[in-house]
Amino acid sequence: MTEKFTLNVNGKTQTVDADPDMPLLYALRNDLGLSNPHFGCGLAQCGACTVHVDGAAVRSCVTPLSSVGNAKVVTLSGLGTPEKPHPVQTAFIQEEVFQCGYCLNGWVMTSAALLEQKKKPTDAEIRQGLSGLKCRCGTHMGILRAVKRASEMMG
Amino acid sequence: MTKMEKLQLTRRSVVQGAGLFVFSIGVPVGLDTMLNIQSAMAQGGKPALVPTELDSYLAINADGSVNVYFGKIDGGQGTDVAVGQMVAEELDVPMKSVKVIMGDSTLTLNQGGASGSNGVQLGGMQMRRVAAEARQVLVNAAAQKLNVPAEKLVVNDGIVSVSDNPAQKVSYADLIGGRFFNVKLEWNGKIGNELATTGTAKLKSPDQYKIVGKSIPRSDIADKLYGTYDYVTDIKLPGMVHGRMIRPPVAGAVPEKIDESSIKEFPGARVVQINGFLGVIADKEWDAVKAAQKLKVQWSDAKPALPEQAALYDTIRKATPRKSEVPTNKGNVEEAFKTAAKIVEAEYEWPYQSHASMGPACAVVSFKDGAAEVWTGSQKPHYVGDGVAAILDIPVEKVHTIWAMGPGSYGRNEAGDAAMDAAVLSKAVGKPVRVQWMRNEGHGWDPKAPASIHKVRAALDADGKVIAYDYYSKGYSRVDVNSNESKPRDTLAGHLMGVELKSGDNFGVPGENYTFENKRVAWDTIAPPLERASPLRTSHMRDPVGPQIHFASESFIDELAVATNSDPIAFRLKYLTNERDIAVIKGAAERAKWEPRVSPRKEQSGDKLLGRGFAYATRGGTRVAIIADVEVDRKTGKVWGRKYTVAHDCGQIINPDTLKRVIEGNIVQSTSRALWEEVKFDPKSVTSIDWLTYPILDMTEAPETVDIVLINRPTVNPSGAGEGATRPTAAALANAIFDATGVRIRRAPLTPERVKASLA
Structure with a gap:
């Protein structure tokens, strides 16, 4: 039942032997040891599992492994590091946004993709662009501040 | 590292x-x-x-x-x-x-x-x-x-x-x-x-x-942002296998026949059943997920035990109280009512709510040679260790409990239940087991915040002075299952395995200091609709019973202000003498540039109706006053809590910026609970089992501004800030909706459907 898949994750090529229907999330977390995207719902309703697939913010909990092909997958830990942070990470750290932070892959990865598309979104565009993502701690005000700060940092 | x-x-x-x-x-x-x-x-x-x-x-x-x-x-x-x-x-x-x-x-x-x-x-x-x-x-x-x-x-x-x-x-x-x-x-x-x-x-x-x-600054933020932070979900132990639980389609049903061959395709697949407790194990997580879905189970023919949703509040009204308390009984309320020139009465209703934690709970337990290592995201890890010791029947000294950040909590969510599940599974299979619940369990099977009704009445004299106040809550207990998991009888696994039950009784009273000369505050709790393994068992959720109690109490104070032709802040100040209560109320009013007048606003045209609402509450020494400025869409019924002005006094402030962010989180989460959150169910089980059926506040609905006034009292010992600002929000919103529309809504949540129907 399992098949071999070659994935390009955070710039590295790696092989996973798994069920073709298995969501990418499980391969990242369990087979590749990248536990930074989280299981929130398995239904594409919350965003806790969000990664970039060829630059687009994608819910890895409903992305079958067989559909990934040789697309470039980037997770939160591949977005930036303490030595070389992504401006969105820097902005969220400076604003001290999250509480439990379990949701943050959704907000950070979606914001990074959003700001790639549009450098200076309006408040309404940010809200719309992040619509549907969940944060149970209610850190929405901080998220808005951080995305605006990141937008300024990205010039 | x-x-x-x-x-x-x-x-x-x-x-x-x-x-x-x-x-x-x-x-x-x-x-x-x-x-x-x-x-x-x-x-x-x-x-x-x-x-x-x-x-x-x-x-x-x-x-x-x-x-x-x-x-x-x-x-x-x-x-x-x-x-x-x-x-x-x-x-x-x-x-x-x-x-x-x-x-x-x-x-x-x-x-x-x-x-x-x-x-x-x-x-x-x-x-x-x-x-x-x-x-x-x-x-x-x-x-x-x-x-x-x-x-x-x-x-x-x-x-x-x-x-x-x-x-x-x-x-x-x-x-x-x-x-x-x-x-x-x-x-x-x-x-x-x-x-x-x-x-x-x-x-x-x-x-x-x-x-x-x-x-x-916080110490955990950067690790979280770089993806190097270990949550309980990230814990891996050598030889660890994966477990998933299987819940009955009708609450109360137990497995009668299980076809283990239906999951034999999955490596390491095993079924663990002890009475109603039913889980599967597999070597790999995805296989455990699929095995749980595929396992053929024949369930007992349990009679649907939950009320019809539409009958919930009548069920509460008619139920025989199991425990009654009168924590405040000052003066002679009944006598004072006999002399009233006018009596104001109202009744309010609040639904069951779910912790709906960001991710469903997870735990990892390794049971070996009579000792257990327990990784849990529960807020109360030591108590979880006690519970694991009890359910595994080993001395508590043989349990090493380690907390790691869970996928959200805000009270007695299902974190400790997952730890019990993992403990029972680990003992059964002799290996370390990681269990994570699925989304439908996180919404459907967490202990709920109790539903309740609140009857309030006040007697006014000929001058409009409040001469008696009578506040009564009736609802499910906040400790039907206790707020910690130290006893198996308070956990879902214990219920399912058949331990003897002991449902607890407690509710609460409004946190305020109104000096009404005759004042009675009382509550009754009632038995849960289903005693054992109920998806509607109730326990603590952030500010336990605070949102419902203050939705009623502070909406009613607003109704009294209207009945006496008073500005709602001026009305409250007439009955407050405590210096800190007064300071927090005035602090919010001054910051928001509150102009005294009687609600509702007059002469609004267009589809967007603007309103402002006030509410205040105390909690464990902390005082909070909130002014909500809302927009009500007349056509859709949608309410936007556009601006909140919050004055907050929790004594000595330790860390002002972090405190402000905690208050913001309280405001956003409590707005979500006030406007959207309601557990849906039918007689068989809970039917709100994901984010579509249990919506919470979306980013497009987040406030524009949360303006916070911190009142620091360096010489007063610090009191709590984690929940105080959750209490008054629902009433501030309901009062603002009244101010905007002239319509009083006494049933939460204040959803677009409900608001629209009220305006029709």
């Missing part, structure tokens, strides 16, 4: 540094300290982890850094930083040298876990007292070493020096680094939230503070 590895290193450095703590005798120190030091000399090693030992709370490492062993946990609100600040301040060490260690049962005492917004109020104060004691011991030790009276010594950044000769000095590291205090403390005999010790040291006066009151 992950946090786990770092923590293990720190543990080692303490243990390796163990040695004798020796002083010369014969210099001026107090008798108590002499005894303490002699006992230190006698013992040397680390004493047992008991409340009476100073070493149970903090350690000075060989490099002078300080480990703080805090018996609560921080769920991401910065409690650990605040406690670190309190300790650093009292001990006179730099903040950066303090590490706060939480939630490991071998390193920390049970200080109650995260509970009742008392992380700083009780837990922090305990650590502050211990730090003061440690400082006193160290200063006296320095006095001996330097041969100078203690009164002549000052401490800066962990260096004790002679005040008029700073070159004469000794560091904490040199005095005790890597060794142990062996100093005894007076203990009040309690564990949990109320654990307290006393010593002989005097606390610093707030005017000496250098660290308390500063906005020290």
